[in-house]
Amino acid sequence: ELKVEQNPLFLSMQEGKNYTIYCNYSTTSDRLYWYRQDPGKSLESLFVLLSNGAVKQEGRLMASLDTKARLSTLHITAAVHDLSATYFCAEGGGADGLTFGKGTHLIIQP
Amino acid sequence: DTEVTQTPKHLVMGMTNKKSLKCEQHMGHRAMYWYKQKAKKPPELMFVYSYEKLSINESVPSRFSPECPNSSLLNLHLHALQPEDSALYLCASSQDLDREKLFFGSGTQLSVL
Numbered sequence: 001e002l003k004v005e006q007n008p009l010f011l012s013m014q015e016g017k018n019y020t021i022y023c024n025y026s027t028t029s030d031r032l033y034w035y036r037q038d039p040g041k042s043l044e045s046l047f048v049l050l051s052n053g054a055v056k057q058e059g060r061l062m063a064s065l066d067t068k069a070r071l072s073t074l075h076i077t078a079a080v081h082d083l084s085a086t087y088f089c090a091e092g093g094g095a096d097g098l099t100f101g102k103g104t105h106l107i108i109q110p
Numbered sequence: 111d112t113e114v115t116q117t118p119k120h121l122v123m124g125m126t127n128k129k130s131l132k133c134e135q136h137m138g139h140r141a142m143y144w145y146k147q148k149a150k151k152p153p154e155l156m157f158v159y160s161y162e163k164l165s166i167n168e169s170v171p172s173r174f175s176p177e178c179p180n181s182s183l184l185n186l187h188l189h190a191l192q193p194e195d196s197a198l199y200l201c202a203s204s205q206d207l208d209r210e211k212l213f214f215g216s217g218t219q220l221s222v223l
Contacts, residue, residue, distance in 0.1 A: 033211070042200060043153070043214040088152055093204075097143055097166060098212060100152035 004091050006101035013079055014109055021074040021104045023089035032065050032072040033090040033098060043088065047074075079108045116201050116215035124223050125191060131218045133184040133201030141165075141207050142184040144176060145200040147217075153200055159184060160207050191222045 003026040034046040047056045049065035056063050062075045086105050090098040114135045123129050141160045145153035158166035159178040175187040202212040
């Protein structure tokens, strides 16, 4: 059974601080996806990581993938309130669709 | 056009009603998906269509009936739903099954009374 595990599931942090969300998955896939979801809204694609060692950055967010450790990380640098959302990692795809982690509910406080 | 459009945005229905959710994309994508998302939970895959043919049905109850009339449209027909079916229903598309970046619609928030 494919499993995608995120931690932490809930994170409250102050503006200006750094933090990392972790995503472990159980298959040998070399693709990992990060999505953002605001309350009551749809999912927005943040990063698509396609190979071992892939690193992508967009603004204050940086994602990386280690396929040997089956681990992806989403690092937040100098957090700002606008980054408050739920972040999902997802794995799989193709005919099986994506399997999502439980999500990390992130609150950034002034 | 990089949007996946879903209608309606909100739907309230009784357990004896028949309704349909609609999804449309004009990105030329050949794979389309229905996901169900309960509050504070991750999305769960329901159906996958590839080139207008049903590829995956994740053991979804028959009261949910998908339809893909053409490569741009995806419907989800609802009949005799239960209150526990209340959820956000998300449509998504991707270029094909081998390119898995999914573009999601804004969803239909469904309440079954």
